[in-house]
Amino acid sequence: MIIYCDMDMVLCNFLKGAEKTTGEPFPDKSGMSKDEKKSIISDNKDFWDTLEWMPDGKALWKQITKGGSDVRILSAYAEWDPNCKRGKRVWIARNLNPKPSKIHLVRREQKKDYANSDALLIDDHVKNCREFISAGGKAIRHINTRQTISEFNSKYKGK
Structure with missing residues (x-):
């Protein structure tokens, strides 16, 4: 198999890492837009390789x-x-x-x-x-x- x-x-x-990086729950809609959060994440070059x-x-x-x-x-x-x-x-x-x-x-x-x-x-x-x-x-x-x-x-x- x-x-x-x-x-x-x-x-x-991913969700904990996104919240830590953006300062807000992902994809919570109460603050920044999802696109704004994605932009902050993509600006962090090490985001994906440092996830817990x-x-x-x-x-x-x-x-x-x-x-x-x-x-x-x-x-x-x-x-x-x-x-x-x-x-x-x-x-x-x-x-x-x-x-x-x-x-x-x-x-x-x-x-x-x-x-x-x-x-x-x-x-x-x-x-x-x-x-x-x-x-x-x-x-x-x-x-x-x-x-x-x-x-x-x-x-x-x-x-």
């Missing part, structure tokens, strides 16, 4: 990488930030051990193109999971690590 793992809000905490781990993100990575599955990163990049792809690759190099077998940084709507009967996507967005399943893959919607690991162990571990 090929396991495709998302990054933002699965392994790394999600709580228990390390435990999730450890669980899905043990057991010999082919684990890859499948993460959408922010088209509005020219630093995003580089920063995500730096974050992976600094933080993930073992390293993923491949890194796919794609537009959000391209994630479904990686689906097949031997592919599992772990992602926090319902739409990505639905599209991946419709395209012939399997998916776990990541809400929290405990739930994701439980579903992974009961349905997919060792397959």
Whole structure:
């Protein structure tokens, strides 16, 4: 089985990093516009590579990488930030051990193109999971690590 793992809000905490960088919750609409926040983030060259781990993100990575599955990163990049792809690759190099077998940084709507009967996507967005399943893959919607690991162990571990 090929396991495709998302990054933002699965392994790394984009929302916390965005709030720390902009001074406001993202994408909260009460203060700055989303575009203003995106501009502040893209002005921070190190934003993506300095994101914190999600709580228990390390435990999730450890669980899905043990057991010999082919684990890859499948993460959408922010088209509005020219630093995003580089920063995500730096974050992976600094933080993930073992390293993923491949890194796919794609537009959000391209994630479904990686689906097949031997592919599992772990992602926090319902739409990505639905599209991946419709395209012939399997998916776990990541809400929290405990739930994701439980579903992974009961349905997919060792397959």
